[in-house]
Every structure is written in structure tokens, then in C-alpha cells.
Amino acid sequence: MSDFVPGAASTSMKHESALLHVTGQAAYIDDLPEPRGTLHLVPGLSTKAHARIVSMDLDAVRAAPGVVCVLTADDVPGENQISPVHREDEPLLATDHVHFWGQVMFAVVATSRQAARQAVRLAKIDYEEKPAILNIAQARENGSPMVWRSLIMQRGDVERGLKAAPRRLSGQIEIGGQEHFYLEGQAALAQPGEAGEMRVWSSTQHPSETQHLVAAVLGRPHHLVTTEVRRMGGAFGGKETQANAWACLAAIAADRTGQAVKARLDRDDDMMATGKRHDFLIDYDVGFTDEGDILAVDMVLAARCGWAADLSGPVTDRALFHADNAYFYPDVRLKSEPLRTNTQSNTAYRGFGGPQGIVAAERVIEEVAFATGLDPVMVRLRNVYGTGTRNLTPYHMTVEDSITAEILTKLVERCDYQARKAEIRAFNRTSRIIRRGIALTPVKFGISFTATHYNQAGALVHVYTDGSVQVNHGGTEMGQGLHTKMVQIVLREFGLTADRVRITATTTGKVPNTSATAASSGADLNGMAVLDAVRKIKDRMIVFAVEKWGVAAEDVHFRPDGVHVGGEVMTFQQLAWQVYFARVSLSSNGFYKTPKISWNPATGRGRPFFYFAYGAACAEVSVDLLTGEHSIDRVDILHDAGQSLNPDIDIGQIEGGFVQGAGWLTTEELVWDGAGRLRTHAPSTYKIPACSDRPRIFNVELLENAPNREETIFRSKAVGEPPFVHGVAVLQAISDAIASLDDYRACPKLDAPATPERVLKTLMALQERAVMKTG
Structure with a gap:
């Protein structure tokens, strides 16, 4: 029996360590005595x-x-x-x-x-x-071995689809790594x-x-x-x-x-x-129609993996899983090349390869839009997953809950995309130095570990005789608010206030065989494990109350003003004390494993994800044609968090994820010299986004009335990795600004990161192509 408690789960509560953070009392490893x-x-x-x-x-x-x-x-x-x-x-x-x-x-x-x-x-x-083999090109030229097996995902007949398509184009995109x-x-x-x-x-x-x-x-x-x-x-x-x-x-x-x-x-x-985000070199071949319908996609996704396998296999797999982003490809083949190089062993990074795959998907959309002269948003809407035969992924998982079209349509209206686009086009016709751009991109992100055995979690909950509660679970807190959400789950179930629940340090001595806090699954997995432990204790307390007071189980309620047992109300502490004296256990472990999932890498088929998280972002930028520098003028994000466990924390994650994603695609550049030494190895040589790099106007909303269709913790959705991908809108907006130099007739083919140097290089290449076309 669950009683909703205002101020607990599904509402905002301050971070459980917020006061310690701002006062400098939060202890990290180097702070321990x-x-x-x-x-x-x-x-x-x-x-x-x-x-x-x-x-x-x-x-x-x-x-x-x-x-x-x-x-x-x-x-x-x-x-x-x-x-x-x-x-x-x-x-x-x-x-x-x-x-x-x-x-x-x-x-x-x-x-x-x-x-x-x-x-x-x-x-x-x-x-x-x-x-020494230092990059993807050298690895290919010298036949460098792969650190993991190459994976192929395919559906339909891609050669036939490409050959039969009325129009066809091919290209390559380079995507840098990230510290x-x-x-x-x-x-x-x-x-x-x-x-x-x-x-x-x-x-x-x-x-x-x-x-x-x-x-x-x-x-x-x-x-x-x-x-x-x-x-x-x-x-x-x-x-x-x-x-x-x-x-x-x-x-x-x-x-x-x-x-x-x-x-x-x-x-x-x-x-x-230490290892970084994998940089990728992605080749694509696309067949499509004049109306912007994508008919076939063939992609090879090569990654610089470094000297050892580390997590490069799962990372490159996940890049394939997301190379469709939110779009249905009727005929498709996706292949990975996890290449060994004499560089740091690249590893997990927020999104775990998914963002690289999504960048490639959005380049395909951009190419088709320029080739057909259509608005990129229109091309996106024409190709999103739908129903019927347009809902099967390249790995043969059925997309049962696609809401991309709904989110895109709502965001187009809320941010006044069409009017702003027209105003930007008018501005660019008369501006010599500054060019502006706008782009609106979606995200569909799979939630679960693709290593199926990691989709499990444990927890340990103690209720003491004074009515206070101690919680331990297998997840780790890195600032994302996981511990806060676990506290909220306990508050909701027991009807307590925050000062009555304490999260202890994650330790293998209390919860063994934990999974990594990664893949955006921290709250999903550990939340359900905590809920399992709490409800075991709660059920024992209810059984005790039923036997002692002779009421029905449905007449026992845990609420903020106390525990209601029939017509009697007592404090949680009073009930806990009586339960203890009746020799009933007030401690329990909890366990959860994600249902429905399966994955067979040998066949490239299965259901690797429990569900998908969705969202969309609209970014507006200004680009200085003389320096190649850009500013992010405005960003609007509409994101699907299901029934959010804590809206304030989730919005904070979305804002931070976006900025980090935009930094990856614009300012953060990793550079190795010819000897293989990383030259960008300090804040003086590696540029993460600063306060001045944030959007001048930043509007973030959670999708309303959108509980998860799957039975997750209180029907919430993961908010860790998916928002990172919203940064792709900035890369696309910069590309849109550059395209104005050729009156939007050609795709600029802007690679990432879009540093000032790369923007200038892309500007010159676009102008050269335009001159060649006109003779």
C-alpha cells in the first residue's frame, strides 16, 4: 500500500548534501581524516x-x-x-x-x-x-587490430534500398573526444x-x-x-x-x-x-526522396579506442544503438570499428557512445534537408518513429511509445521557431560580420545497461525504534542527486520528514555485487531496490497493526500527520516501538532487476532498453565570421522525465547536461602531438564551458502529464545522459549560420568540435565549393 506524501517523491526537495556543499563541509576522499x-x-x-x-x-x-x-x-x-x-x-x-x-x-x-x-x-x-598508431586514419592505414569485435546491426536490404532510392548522397563526419x-x-x-x-x-x-x-x-x-x-x-x-x-x-x-x-x-x-570520450569518424551513405523521406542508411562508425579494451566495446555498440536517434530507416546497416591506438584507453562518458551516434543521425537529417531545400524540422517530422511498420529499430526492438513528433511540434510552437527563423534569415541578408543560426533537434535515448547482467540493484534499509530510518543502496552520489531521490522514496512510503531519513555512504560491506552508477539507471535500479526494502518493512508493520488493532490492511495508512490505523492515529515512532517489542524485524534488504530486456550481440538483435527517454532542444547562435567565435543566444528545451521524482534536480541535470554537451561539440578539443603526447592536459590548454558560454536566454521545461508507460520507480524516467544530447542543437545552429554564406544551398559539413579554427576552415571550404559551382 502506497500513500502519496506531499514534499516527498514527485516533488522538489533540496539536495540532501546541499548545505554541506555550499559551506565546504561535504567530505571527499582528500578531506577524510x-x-x-x-x-x-x-x-x-x-x-x-x-x-x-x-x-x-x-x-x-x-x-x-x-x-x-x-x-x-x-x-x-x-x-x-x-x-x-x-x-x-x-x-x-x-x-x-x-x-x-x-x-x-x-x-x-x-x-x-x-x-x-x-x-x-x-x-x-x-x-x-x-x-605508434595515434588516430583512426593511422589505425586503418596500418591494419591496427580492434580492441573489441565489430558489431553489425541491420534490417532490410540496404544495398537494394540505396540503389532504388530516387536520390542518394554520402559523406563523412568527424566527432572529437572529450575530457x-x-x-x-x-x-x-x-x-x-x-x-x-x-x-x-x-x-x-x-x-x-x-x-x-x-x-x-x-x-x-x-x-x-x-x-x-x-x-x-x-x-x-x-x-x-x-x-x-x-x-x-x-x-x-x-x-x-x-x-x-x-x-x-x-x-x-x-x-x-586516464581515458576520454571516444572520438569517432563516421561514414554514411543515404538514399532519400525529394520529399525528404529517408529510405536507406548505411553507416560505418569507427572509434579511436586507445591501447586497451576498457569499455570500448559497449561504447561503440551504444553508438550503433543511437545512430538512428529518433528516426526510422526502412533499410539500414550500421557497423562499428573499435580501433586500437597508442593513446589513453578511452572509456565511459555521459551518453556512453550514444551522443556520437546521434550526431551522425542529425548530420544525415541536415544533409537531406539541404539537398531537398526543406526545413530540417520538416525532414525530422517526416522520418520520426511512428506506428505500424515504422516502429522497428535497426536492432529489431519495437518502439512502443514514440512521442518525438509530439515533443517537436510542441517545442516548435512554444519557442516560436518559424517566426524566429524568418527573422534570422532577414538579419543574415544584411549582416556582413555576424551571422545567426537556429536549429531544433530531438533525442530518443535508450535506458538500461546493454550488458544485461548490470541491470540489477540492491538496498538495505533499517528502521530504528525512535522512528528514524537509515538507507544504504548500491548507487553512488556524484552530485546528480541520486541520494536525494532515494530519501524521497522513503519519505513517500513512510510519511516522514527529511530529517528522519539518513543515507549512508555506499559500501560493499552493506550492499554487495553492485552495478556501476551509469547508463542513466541509478534512480531506476536503486530506487526500485530501496522501494522493495521499504515495502517489506512496511508490510510487516501493517500485519502487526492489523493483528493488534483488528483492522483491515487497507485501513492502515502512512501519512505526514502519522500512521492511521482505523480511526486511531499514532506517530511513526510509536508504531516502530511497538513493532520492535513484538519482535518483528524492522530491517530489510531490497532487490530489483529490470524486466523485459534482452540482447544478443551475435545476432545484433534484442530489446536492450527497458524504455526510451525523449526530448527536444532549440538553439539560436551568433557566429563572428572574422574570428570564428560563437555565442549561444537562446536555448529552449522540452524534456521527457516521465513523472519526475524531483523536478528541480531534473531541470538542473538538463541544464548541466546541455552545457556539457554543447562544450563537447564546440570548445573542448583534445590534441595529441606527433609523438603521441597529449598537449591539452590542463585547464590552460583545454577549454570547458565557462559561465559566459551559457545561453543568454535559457528556457527548460519538463513534458507535462507524461508518466512512464513502463513500471519504473513512481513512473519516472532517467535524467542523466539524455539531456547531454541537447547540445547537438548548438552544432546544428552554428552550421545553419555558416550555411547563410551560400544562401542555404549546401550543407556546410561542420565537424566537431566547432572551435573558431574549425568554423573558419568550414567557412572557407563552403565558399570554395560555391565558387566552383558557379564556375
């Missing part, structure tokens, strides 16, 4: 992209002031492997070879972080350099215990995976290792697998020295050593 004698670990990184290690002289390092020990591969007591996908291709510490500039070769453990940082520079390493740039860098603290125990505090999105890998490198069973994380200062996927190395190194050092050891990377080492 250090045990007496804590040592500090700093990694020694390779300075070659691909080489054989001829010799590694660390004598001067060991002799440096404050150094307690130096770790190499020979010092790993268990397995020297931290591959999250069990590929045995990712040694914790390099052995015979290094495979990218920044690979960890050794680690210095010293009495202070400064002493370790100074000592690490004293290493004398002799390399025998080997040819996670979390505020809190990678950090871990390991403390040895008795009988081989090891406790690790880690800034990780996946406590169980960290636990398992620490146990593996120590050569111990999982039950001797406990991983804990109260909160992270941002993660965005960069702490799903990339946090493991630092926790493992700290644990080995703690085991060897018998003292607590902390590892906290500085920003340069962090950016040099």
Missing part, C-alpha cells in the same frame, strides 16, 4: 607512446628523501591486471612495453605527496621506440586491517568493481576487501573504470607497508593517464 602515518603515492608515467622498456633504473628514486618504497610490476602480489572486461590487456603496472604516453610504469610511496612528486622525476628509463574534467580528481585511500583485510575509500562510480580488482591484485577473496564512497566531486563516466588503478595501487602499497596510503592525482597526471 588521515590515519596516523598515512603515506602518499604518486605514479611514474611513461614518456613514450609505444616502446619496449630496455631498462628502468629506479635507484635514485628509492634513495630520494621521504621515499618509503617504489612499486613495480614485480611487487604486485596477485594479478597485474585491471581490465574491467576480463580481456587481460590492461596491466596495472607496465612490464615489457608501454603502449601510450602516460601509462603507469611504477609508483612512488613517500611520507608526503611533495616528496613522492619530486622523487618520481628521478627515474632513468631507457626505451626502444616503436611505431571528463571532474572537479575532484582521481583519488583513493587504502587502510590495511587484520587478517588480510583492506578497506578502500575511492572516488569511484563502481564500488564493487573496485573491490573485485583490489582483491585480484592483492590475491585475496572479495570478502577481505571493502570499498566505500560517500560522494564524488563529479565523475561523468570517468570514474566507472578509471578509478580502479589508483585504488589498486594504494591497496598494494598499504599491504606492503602496513600503513594507510593515499593516492590523489594532480590534474596534469590525471588527464595524461
Whole structure:
């Protein structure tokens, strides 16, 4: 029995750590009190992209002031492997070879972080350099192997469809990578215990995976290792697998020295050593009609994956899953190429490959719009998933709830798209220096882990005799408000106020075998697990009340003014006390697994997603033709969060996701030199969006009266990754502004990121093509 509680789930409540955040009292790994004698670990990184290690002289390092020990591969007591996908291709510490500039070769453990940082520079390493493959073009030219199998998704006959199409075009789009740039860098603290125990505090999105890998490198069973994380200062996927190395190194050092050891990377080492969002090179071939109907699509999506598999297989798979975005392709073939390179091992990033696939889908729409002379919004509406035979994805999942047309139509009206577009066209006809552009793009984003076994979660809930409640679940808090939503679920079910419910740190000692907090599934999975635990306790309390007061179960209600038992009202505390004295358990675990999903990568078919989240964004920009710089003048977003658990938090996620997505596609550029060294490895050389880069006018709305059709936690929808894709509207709007130079007759073919340099290059290329057309 569920009683809705105003102020709980489905309404806004402040973030459970908001006061701690703004007062500086929220504790992160580096804020934790250090045990007496804590040592500090700093990694020694390779300075070659691909080489054989001829010799590694660390004598001067060991002799440096404050150094307690130096770790190499020979010092790993268990397995020297931290591959999250069990590929045995990712040694914790390099052995015979290094495979990218920044690979960890050794680690210095010293009495202070400064002493370790100074000592690490004293290493004398002799390399025998080997040819390095640094990008997708080189990987293809040199036959570089793939880090994962190539996946093909297809439906219909794409060759026949392309050949029979009245019109056809092909092209290529380059999409850059992205640094996670979390505020809190990678950090871990390991403390040895008795009988081989090891406790690790880690800034990780996946406590169980960290636990398992620490146990593996120590050569111990999982039950001797406990991983804990109260909160992270941002993660965005960069702490799903990339946090493991630092926790493992700290644990080995703690085991060897018998003292607590902390590892906290500085920003340069962090950016040099950790993986990024995958950059893609996508080739497309499209058949269509004069009316803008897409008939066939053939795409090859190649990704720079780095030196090890990491999560590149699932990432490139998900890029294929979203290469249709919200559109139905009658005949389609999508193929991935996850290519091995001598660069950082690219990894999870908000959207997990989906945004790259969606950028390609929107380029296809843009190409067809320019080729036919139609408004891109009209082309989008003509091709969205619908009903009947137009609802089957390339991976043969039926889209049962497509609302893209509804959202697009509503946003077109609400943001006055047509009138603004006409006004922008008029402005551009007389403006010599500044050109304006506008674009409106949708998103359809699948929600679930495509690794089916990850779609499960556990929770542990305790009710104490004073009526207060403690909650623990397998999800991690990285600022997104997951813990707040879990509190709201408990408040709603028990009729309590926020001060009566406490979320504790996520720990493998309370909830084992957790899934990563990723794939936008944190609230879906953990919310249902918490609800399961709460309702087990609640049902016991109801049974007790029925037996004691002789009422029917439906006459027991948990409300803000107390627990109603028939005509009697008592406080939750009073009922909990009586239940305890009746020797009824007030503690329970909870569990949830996502229903309906299945996926067979061998056939490229299945239902990998429980449901889809939808939305649309309209972006208006101004572009300076002299400098290539742009400003985002206005953004309107209409987003589908189902029955939102917390509208304020969800709107905040949408705003932040949009800005991060726009940054990826405009200002954030990763650059490696010819030797394979990342040159954009600090805030001075890598530009994330600043306050001045935000939209001048920013309107965000949640779609009204749109509960999830599937049985999720209170019919909500995930709001983590889908809003990131709204940034695509900015890239399309910049392209629209550039297109005005040729009177909108040709697709500018703008790649990402649309930095000022790339915008100017695209401007010149468009003008050259226009001159060639006119002779």
C-alpha cells in the first residue's frame, strides 16, 4: 500500500548534501581524516607512446628523501591486471612495453605527496621506440587490430534500398573526444586491517568493481576487501573504470607497508593517464526522396579506442544503438570499428557512445534537408518513429511509445521557431560580420545497461525504534542527486520528514555485487531496490497493526500527520516501538532487476532498453565570421522525465547536461602531438564551458502529464545522459549560420568540435565549393 506524501517523491526537495556543499563541509576522499602515518603515492608515467622498456633504473628514486618504497610490476602480489572486461590487456603496472604516453610504469610511496612528486622525476628509463598508431586514419592505414569485435546491426536490404532510392548522397563526419574534467580528481585511500583485510575509500562510480580488482591484485577473496564512497566531486563516466588503478595501487602499497596510503592525482597526471570520450569518424551513405523521406542508411562508425579494451566495446555498440536517434530507416546497416591506438584507453562518458551516434543521425537529417531545400524540422517530422511498420529499430526492438513528433511540434510552437527563423534569415541578408543560426533537434535515448547482467540493484534499509530510518543502496552520489531521490522514496512510503531519513555512504560491506552508477539507471535500479526494502518493512508493520488493532490492511495508512490505523492515529515512532517489542524485524534488504530486456550481440538483435527517454532542444547562435567565435543566444528545451521524482534536480541535470554537451561539440578539443603526447592536459590548454558560454536566454521545461508507460520507480524516467544530447542543437545552429554564406544551398559539413579554427576552415571550404559551382 502506497500513500502519496506531499514534499516527498514527485516533488522538489533540496539536495540532501546541499548545505554541506555550499559551506565546504561535504567530505571527499582528500578531506577524510588521515590515519596516523598515512603515506602518499604518486605514479611514474611513461614518456613514450609505444616502446619496449630496455631498462628502468629506479635507484635514485628509492634513495630520494621521504621515499618509503617504489612499486613495480614485480611487487604486485596477485594479478597485474585491471581490465574491467576480463580481456587481460590492461596491466596495472607496465612490464615489457608501454603502449601510450602516460601509462603507469611504477609508483612512488613517500611520507608526503611533495616528496613522492619530486622523487618520481628521478627515474632513468631507457626505451626502444616503436611505431605508434595515434588516430583512426593511422589505425586503418596500418591494419591496427580492434580492441573489441565489430558489431553489425541491420534490417532490410540496404544495398537494394540505396540503389532504388530516387536520390542518394554520402559523406563523412568527424566527432572529437572529450575530457571528463571532474572537479575532484582521481583519488583513493587504502587502510590495511587484520587478517588480510583492506578497506578502500575511492572516488569511484563502481564500488564493487573496485573491490573485485583490489582483491585480484592483492590475491585475496572479495570478502577481505571493502570499498566505500560517500560522494564524488563529479565523475561523468570517468570514474566507472578509471578509478580502479589508483585504488589498486594504494591497496598494494598499504599491504606492503602496513600503513594507510593515499593516492590523489594532480590534474596534469590525471588527464595524461586516464581515458576520454571516444572520438569517432563516421561514414554514411543515404538514399532519400525529394520529399525528404529517408529510405536507406548505411553507416560505418569507427572509434579511436586507445591501447586497451576498457569499455570500448559497449561504447561503440551504444553508438550503433543511437545512430538512428529518433528516426526510422526502412533499410539500414550500421557497423562499428573499435580501433586500437597508442593513446589513453578511452572509456565511459555521459551518453556512453550514444551522443556520437546521434550526431551522425542529425548530420544525415541536415544533409537531406539541404539537398531537398526543406526545413530540417520538416525532414525530422517526416522520418520520426511512428506506428505500424515504422516502429522497428535497426536492432529489431519495437518502439512502443514514440512521442518525438509530439515533443517537436510542441517545442516548435512554444519557442516560436518559424517566426524566429524568418527573422534570422532577414538579419543574415544584411549582416556582413555576424551571422545567426537556429536549429531544433530531438533525442530518443535508450535506458538500461546493454550488458544485461548490470541491470540489477540492491538496498538495505533499517528502521530504528525512535522512528528514524537509515538507507544504504548500491548507487553512488556524484552530485546528480541520486541520494536525494532515494530519501524521497522513503519519505513517500513512510510519511516522514527529511530529517528522519539518513543515507549512508555506499559500501560493499552493506550492499554487495553492485552495478556501476551509469547508463542513466541509478534512480531506476536503486530506487526500485530501496522501494522493495521499504515495502517489506512496511508490510510487516501493517500485519502487526492489523493483528493488534483488528483492522483491515487497507485501513492502515502512512501519512505526514502519522500512521492511521482505523480511526486511531499514532506517530511513526510509536508504531516502530511497538513493532520492535513484538519482535518483528524492522530491517530489510531490497532487490530489483529490470524486466523485459534482452540482447544478443551475435545476432545484433534484442530489446536492450527497458524504455526510451525523449526530448527536444532549440538553439539560436551568433557566429563572428572574422574570428570564428560563437555565442549561444537562446536555448529552449522540452524534456521527457516521465513523472519526475524531483523536478528541480531534473531541470538542473538538463541544464548541466546541455552545457556539457554543447562544450563537447564546440570548445573542448583534445590534441595529441606527433609523438603521441597529449598537449591539452590542463585547464590552460583545454577549454570547458565557462559561465559566459551559457545561453543568454535559457528556457527548460519538463513534458507535462507524461508518466512512464513502463513500471519504473513512481513512473519516472532517467535524467542523466539524455539531456547531454541537447547540445547537438548548438552544432546544428552554428552550421545553419555558416550555411547563410551560400544562401542555404549546401550543407556546410561542420565537424566537431566547432572551435573558431574549425568554423573558419568550414567557412572557407563552403565558399570554395560555391565558387566552383558557379564556375
